[in-house]
Amino acid sequence: MTPGNCAAAFSAQMAGEENFKEELRSQDASRNLNQHETAGHPHSRSLEMLLHRLRAVHTKQDDKFANLLDAVGEFGTFQQRLVALTFIPSIMSAFFMFADHFVFTAQKPYCNTSWILAVGPHLSEAQQLNLTIPQAPNGSFLTCLMYLPVPWNLDSIIQFGLNDTDTCQDGWIYPAAKKRSLINEFDLVCGMETKKDTAQIMFMAGLLIGSLIFGLITDKMGRYPAILLSLLGLILFGFGTAFVNSFHLYLLFRFGISQSVVGYAISSISLATEWLVGEHRAHAIILEHCFFAVGSMLLTGIAYSLPHWRLLFLVGGVLVIPLISYIWILPESPRWLMMKGKVKEAKQVLCYAASVNKKTIPSNLLDELQLPRKKVTRASVLDFCKNRQLCKVTLVMSCVWFTISYTYFTLSLRMRELGVSIHFRHMVPSIMEMPARLCCIFILQQIGRKWSLAVTLLQAIIWCLLLLFLPEGEDGLRLKWPRCLATELKSVTILVLTLGEFSLAATVTVFFLYTAELLPTVLRATGLGLVSLASAAGAILSLTIISQTPSLLPIFLCCVLAIVAFSLSSLLPETRDQPLSDSLDHSSQMSFQKDVAPDLSSDGSFWNKVKDMTTEDTSSDDMSEEAAKNVILNAQILRLDPYPVSNPALKQFNKEEANSQAPCGPGPQTILGWN
Incomplete structure (x- = not known):
């Protein structure tokens, strides 16, 4: 091995140690909190935690993008801003998704019998109903029938009454209505109630079609244009619903809104998943869903206070207009760019994210994105x-x-x-x-x-x-x-x-x-x-x-x-x-713990034999990655042989461990097959 290669190997080894040390330091607080809980089985718990850390390190080694995102900043200003950008669209998605439930407020309709006002202009509303609307046996007015007009004067109508009935001829009135809803706007009564269910079915149909369309668009065109397209749909169809002049046009706009809602859900989840790593990814998606619930609460409060259904969509449209700014501030997914062969664009996005986080990406990590021999990954439904x-x-x-x-x-x-x-x-x-x-x-x-x-x-x-x-x-x-x-x-x-x-x-x-x-x-x-x-x-x-x-x-x-x-x-x-799988030929990896860990449910005698090494090696925050792997290997050997002094495998391991002290010597990684 040449001196240059030796120095490079030693630098890589030291970098791995520093990364692992930093990861262990970040877990120090949670480890202290769990000490009381795990007092009964301290060695089992400490080794289990150690295995979890090693599994995370092993995963990052397999995922080049995880290493790049670590260099960019695992959850820096750029990622925090990206997560925050998902909040407002999530609120508005819930707002428009459930708006249907508040615009079909139940109303008590009566046939419009204003014809009688021509002969009795001073009649009160109650008198008008008594003279022109038939009554049920229990005394309540029938909602879908009326007495036909007659060429009599008011006194004759009061004296003799009306007998001929028919369905409503001139529409309906809603005397008890406190709010203007779709029901009294488009008279969805007296056999037209099923149109309310039609609106729900139309919305679900939009979800069906939008799921397919936006799924394909997001994978073919990218996460960035799919999000912008869905936000544009929320603006146009959400704001435009306030100005529809027919119920059929309302159904069309609801169809468009449903596609935009599901399109944003698909594209935003994809973008957050590919930009974030580990538990940060989980936290981002959970927060996005929490703000979806906030949108539902906001809708309930606004709908309760507004007297007209059109105002509800006007308010929602005004709130969604600022999302136009996402054209300039939303990033594309570097993973998607790489899968499409756009290496230069992927590097630019990563370097921009690093600059926002005030980090510098090592050139060797960026060079790993150069894949001249690998063809662009192609896939279809x-x-x-x-x-x-x-x-x-x-x-x-x-x-x-x-x-x-x-x-x-x-x-x-x-x-x-x-x-x-x-x-x-x-x-x-x-x-x-x-x-x-x-x-x-x-x-x-x-x-x-x-x-x-x-x-x-x-x-x-x-x-x-x-x-x-x-x-x-x-x-x-x-x-x-x-x-x-x-x-x-x-x-x-x-x-x-x-x-x-x-x-x-x-x-x-x-x-x-x-x-x-x-x-x-x-x-x-x-x-x-x-x-x-x-x-x-x-x-x-x-x-x-x-x-x-x-x-x-x-x-x-x-x-x-x-x-x-x-x-x-x-x-x-x-x-x-x-690690996230990028291509179709990516096979699911076995759990690191299954491959290299001893059985954590072992009896107490096993843990007594590894007591000293686990306590000594896991109590220090300065433990290197190699030392941690040594602990696992020793534990495996002890598990196989309860008498380690006579175990030839342990003697061989100790010999190899001594050789690993040299900068370029064969370390325990070679023994375990990790390199």
């Missing part, structure tokens, strides 16, 4: 059928996503059947979603993506099973139970429904992150589009079943689907501390 592993993962994720969406919409519709006010139905679950999503930070850090998904799905199963034993609607409560008991059962049912939505909100957040990490960069957005398509299908099925079968069947299907999804989720691989 057909690869979801051709690639067996990708097909299996996508099918499982689609089934889980379908279940989550169907269950969430079923619980929301069940809440509506109980007669709960629309503002309560949106405000309380939105408030509950905030802690539900924030709890994901803890569970993702402690048990990983796979088990977090399983835990949240299990909670949803429990709440759905409880709903099978509770009354299904307000009418059923009044008919089957005494009034006092019916009130208590209604409160219990509302509580269980709210807790079910709480669990599903956490499930949605975990699964969005999990899905983005499972899919390769070249097809990440397309895959997110496919699973979002399954989500829209689940919502449509929920609307259909609830409207056709008002019984326990929808809740029973929730239980069955949730159990199936819980079972299928066990087939998915864990992605925590694993």
